Amino acid sequence: MRRIFQKIYEIGIVTEPVARDAEYERLGRELKRRVDERFRGSLAIRQVDAGSCNACELEIQALNNPYYDLERFGLHFVASPRHADLLLATGPVSRHMEEALRRTHAAMPEPRWVIAAGDCAAGRGEFVCGYACAGAVSAVLPVDLEIPGCPPTPLQLLQGLLVLMNA
Amino acid sequence: MSQSRFTWLPKLLSRLAKSRLALSECPDAPRPALAYGVQAEDWGRLPVYLQEQGCRFAGLWAEVRDGRLAVLACVEKQGDYLVFETEVPIAKPELGSWSPVYPGANRLERHARDLLGLVFLNSPDARRWTRHQAWGEDEHPLRKDFPAEGHGSAPTPADAGYPFERVEGEAVYEIPVGPVHAGIIEPGHFRFHALGETVLNLEARLGYVHKGIEKLAEGRDGAGLLRLAARVSGDSAVAHAWAAAQALERTSGAEVPERGLMLRALLAERERIANHLGDIGAICNDVGFSFAHMQFGRLRELWLRRNAALFGHRLLFDTLVPGGVARNLDKDGVLALLADCRALRKEVTSLFPVLRDSQSLRDRLMGAGVLAKDQAQRLGCLGFVARASGIDYDLRRDHGYAPYERLSLEHPLHQAGDVAARVLQRAEEIYASLGAIRQLLDRLPHGPIAVSLKPPEPGTRGLGLVDGWRGEILSYVRFGEGGRVSRYFPRDPSWFNWPALEVLIHGNIVPDFPVCNKSINGSYAGVDL
Ligand code: SF4
Numbered sequence: 001m002r003r004i005f006q007k008i009y010e011i012g013i014v015t016e017p018v019a020r021d022a023e024y025e026r027l028g029r030e031l032k033r034r035v036d037e038r039f040r041g042s043l044a045i046r047q048v049d050a051g052s053c054n055a056c057e058l059e060i061q062a063l064n065n066p067y068y069d070l071e072r073f074g075l076h077f078v079a080s081p082r083h084a085d086l087l088l089a090t091g092p093v094s095r096h097m098e099e100a101l102r103r104t105h106a107a108m109p110e111p112r113w114v115i116a117a118g119d120c121a122a123g124r125g126e127f128v129c130g131y132a133c134a135g136a137v138s139a140v141l142p143v144d145l146e147i148p149g150c151p152p153t154p155l156q157l158l159q160g161l162l163v164l165m166n167a
Numbered sequence: 168m169s170q171s172r173f174t175w176l177p178k179l180l181s182r183l184a185k186s187r188l189a190l191s192e193c194p195d196a197p198r199p200a201l202a203y204g205v206q207a208e209d210w211g212r213l214p215v216y217l218q219e220q221g222c223r224f225a226g227l228w229a230e231v232r233d234g235r236l237a238v239l240a241c242v243e244k245q246g247d248y249l250v251f252e253t254e255v256p257i258a259k260p261e262l263g264s265w266s267p268v269y270p271g272a273n274r275l276e277r278h279a280r281d282l283l284g285l286v287f288l289n290s291p292d293a294r295r296w297t298r299h300q301a302w303g304e305d306e307h308p309l310r311k312d313f314p315a316e317g318h319g320s321a322p323t324p325a326d327a328g329y330p331f332e333r334v335e336g337e338a339v340y341e342i343p344v345g346p347v348h349a350g351i352i353e354p355g356h357f358r359f360h361a362l363g364e365t366v367l368n369l370e371a372r373l374g375y376v377h378k379g380i381e382k383l384a385e386g387r388d389g390a391g392l393l394r395l396a397a398r399v400s401g402d403s404a405v406a407h408a409w410a411a412a413q414a415l416e417r418t419s420g421a422e423v424p425e426r427g428l429m430l431r432a433l434l435a436e437r438e439r440i441a442n443h444l445g446d447i448g449a450i451c452n453d454v455g456f457s458f459a460h461m462q463f464g465r466l467r468e469l470w471l472r473r474n475a476a477l478f479g480h481r482l483l484f485d486t487l488v489p490g491g492v493a494r495n496l497d498k499d500g501v502l503a504l505l506a507d508c509r510a511l512r513k514e515v516t517s518l519f520p521v522l523r524d525s526q527s528l529r530d531r532l533m534g535a536g537v538l539a540k541d542q543a544q545r546l547g548c549l550g551f552v553a554r555a556s557g558i559d560y561d562l563r564r565d566h567g568y569a570p571y572e573r574l575s576l577e578h579p580l581h582q583a584g585d586v587a588a589r590v591l592q593r594a595e596e597i598y599a600s601l602g603a604i605r606q607l608l609d610r611l612p613h614g615p616i617a618v619s620l621k622p623p624e625p626g627t628r629g630l631g632l633v634d635g636w637r638g639e640i641l642s643y644v645r646f647g648e649g650g651r652v653s654r655y656f657p658r659d660p661s662w663f664n665w666p667a668l669e670v671l672i673h674g675n676i677v678p679d680f681p682v683c684n685k686s687i688n689g690s691y692a693g694v695d696l
Pocket residue numbers: 051052053054055056090091092117118119120121125126149150151152398401
C-alpha cells in the first residue's frame with residue numbers, strides 16, 4: 001500500500017493543464033460549459049463498434065486515460081443504450097452488425113444524437129463498397145456529425161464532441 | 168534459407184511415402200515455405216502423419232484457380248514451414264477435414280466453407296462460422312461470380328437461430344452476451360451455460376465485424392495491400408503490414424535495405440510494448456484495481472505520443488511501405504527513443520512489484536482461467552498465451568527472420584497458464600522488447616530506408632511470417648495480372664487463441680469471464696476479416 005501511495009505522490013496529477021495540450025484543455029472547458037447548459041452537466045455516451053478494425057476503439061478508450069480524463073467535462077461512457085444521449089459509432093457498418101446498431105439506437109431515449117467516428121464510419125475508409133459493409137453509419141442511421149481520422153485522435157474526438165454541442 | 172533448415176523433412180517424406188501418400192513438390196512454393204501437392208482423396212489422411220511427426224498446424228485457406236478450388240494448409244516444425252495443397256472441382260468441392268486431428272483447423276475450415284463453398288466431409292463441427300445473414304448458404308463471396316459490391320442495400324437481418332450447443336439439466340441456465348458489449352470493445356457474442364456461478368460451457372460466436380477484407384484485397388497494388396493489411400486488426404497494424412510486405416517482397420525478389428528492416432523491427436517492438444502496457448492496465452481494471460489502469464494508461468499514452476511525433480501516427484498506421492518504411496529516423500529521434508526506453512524501464516520496474524505484491528490482485532488473477540500446456544498445444548495457441556502455458560515458441564528466434572536473427576533477445580517463459588502467468592509473461596516481454604529496441608537503435612546502419620520493387624509476375628505467391636504482439640501472423644499473397652493481388656489471406660494468431668478461452672473458462676465463475684477474456688485478448692477484427 002505504501003508503494004501505491006508513493007507512486008501516486010511521485011506522479012502527481014498528469015491530467016493535462018500543461019502547455020502541450022492546452023488545446024485539449026481549452027476545448028474541454030468549452031465542452032463542459034455546453035454540456036452544463038444543454039445536458040445539466042452530464043452527457044452519456046454509448047459506443048458501438050460497427051465493423052471497426054479496433055483502432056478507433058483504442059483511441060476512444062484513450063479518452064478515459066489520465067491525460068484526457070473525459071469524465072471531468074461531464075461526458076461518460078455507459079453500458080446501456082437506455083442511459084445514453086449519444087451514440088458514438090465506428091466502422092463501415094458491417095452487414096453483420098447492421099441490425100445490432102439499429103437496435104442499439106432504437107433503445108436510446110429521445111432526444112438522441114449519433115456521431116460517426118472515424119473515416120470508415122464516415123464512408124471514406126478502406127472498406128467502403130464491399131459486399132459485407134453498408135458503407136457508412138449514415139447508410140443505416142441519421143447521423144448528426146462525422147469525425148474524420150483513421151483513427152481520430154483523442155483530440156479530434158473531443159473537437160467533434162464540441163462541434164456537436166455547438167450545433 | 169540456411170543449410171540447417173528442414174532437417175526433419177526427409178523423415179516426414181519417407182513416412183508419407185510408406186503410407187502410400189503421393190506427393191509432388193511444387194516449384195512455385197510460397198517462400199519461405201516449401202510446398203507439396205497432394206491428391207484430394209489423400210487430404211483427410213495427411214494430418215494424421217503430420218501430427219505423428221510433431222508438426223504444428225499453422226493455417227488453412229483456399230483460393231479459386233482456373234475454375235477449380237485449391238485448398239492450402241500450412242504446418243510448422245522447428246521454425247520451418249511446409250505448405251500442402253490440393254484441388255477439387257467447383258462442381259464437387261468435397262474433401263476430408265483436418266479438424267479431427269488439429270482442432271485449430273475447425274474455424275478456418277468453416278470460414279473456407281462460408282466464403283468459398285468447400286465441404287469438409289468428416290468435420291466434427293460443420294456449422295456456419297463467418298457467414299451470418301448477409302448472403303445465402305449457397306452463395307460464396309470469394310467465388311469469382313459473386314459481385315464485389317454484393318447484392319444491393321436491403322437491410323440485413325440479425326443472425327437469429329444460430330444452433331448453439333446446449334447444456335441441459337436442472338438449474339442450468341443460459342446467458343447470452345453481445346454482440347454489443349458493455350465496454351468500449353469489439354462486438355461478438357458469448358453464450359454461457361452456468362450452474363450457480365460456475366461456467367459449464369462457453370461458446371463464442373464471432374463474425375460480426377466481417378468486412379470482406381479478402382475480397383477487398385483483390386486487384387490492389389502493393390501499397391494498397393499494405394494499407395489494407397494495417398487495418399486487418401488495428402492494434403497490430405505494423406505486424407500485419409509487415410507480414411503482407413514480406414509476402415510481396417519475397418515474391419518480387421526485393422531486398423529491403425538493412426536500415427529499413429531495423430526500423431520495421433523497431434516499430435513492431437514499439438507496437439508490442441504499447442499493447443502490453445494497455446492490456447496489463449485493463450486486466451487489472453477488470454478486477455477493480457484502478458491504480459494500475461491509470462498508471463499503465465499513462466505510460467501507454469506517452470508511448471503513443473512519441474509514435475505520433477516521430478513516425479506520424481499514434482498507432483503506427485501506414486508506417487510500412489512496399490520495400491521498406493515510410494519515414495526515416497534522425498539522430499535526435501534515436502536519442503529520444505533511447506531516453507523513452509530508459510524512462511519506461513524505470514517506471515515499470517517501480518510498478519510491477521506493486522502488482523506482484525497486491526494481495527487482492529493475486530487472489531483474483533492466480534489460478535483464474537488456467538490453460539494447461541497440453542490444451543494450448545492441442546489448439547495450436549500462439550504468442551504470449553502459449554508462452555504463459557509453457558510452450559516455448561517465438562518466431563523471432565525459431566524462424567529467425569531479418570533482422571531478428573542478428574539480435575540477442577530475451578525469451579521469458581511461464582508454466583502456470585493462468586491469468587497471472589499471462590500478465591507476468593507480458594510484463595517480462597516488455598523488458599525483452601526494450602532490450603531489442605536498444606540493440607536496434609545502437610546498431611542502426613546508415614543507408615536507404617526503402618527500395619522500389621518491380622511488380623510480381625502473374626501467378627507468383629509468397630508467405631509473410633511475423634511475430635506480432637499476439638504471436639505468429641501468417642499471411643499468404645498471390646498475385647495476378649499487372650502484379651495486382653489476386654488472393655490475400657492473413658491468419659491472425661487469434662484464430663488459435665480464441666478457442667482457448669472456451670477451454671480455460673470451464674469451472675471458473677461467470678464474474679471472472681471479463682478478466683479471463685482480457686487476458687487472452689483475441690482480436691475480433693483479425694478473425695472476422
Ligand atoms: S477509421 Fe481507420 S482506425 Fe477507424 S475503424 Fe476504420 S480503418 Fe480502423
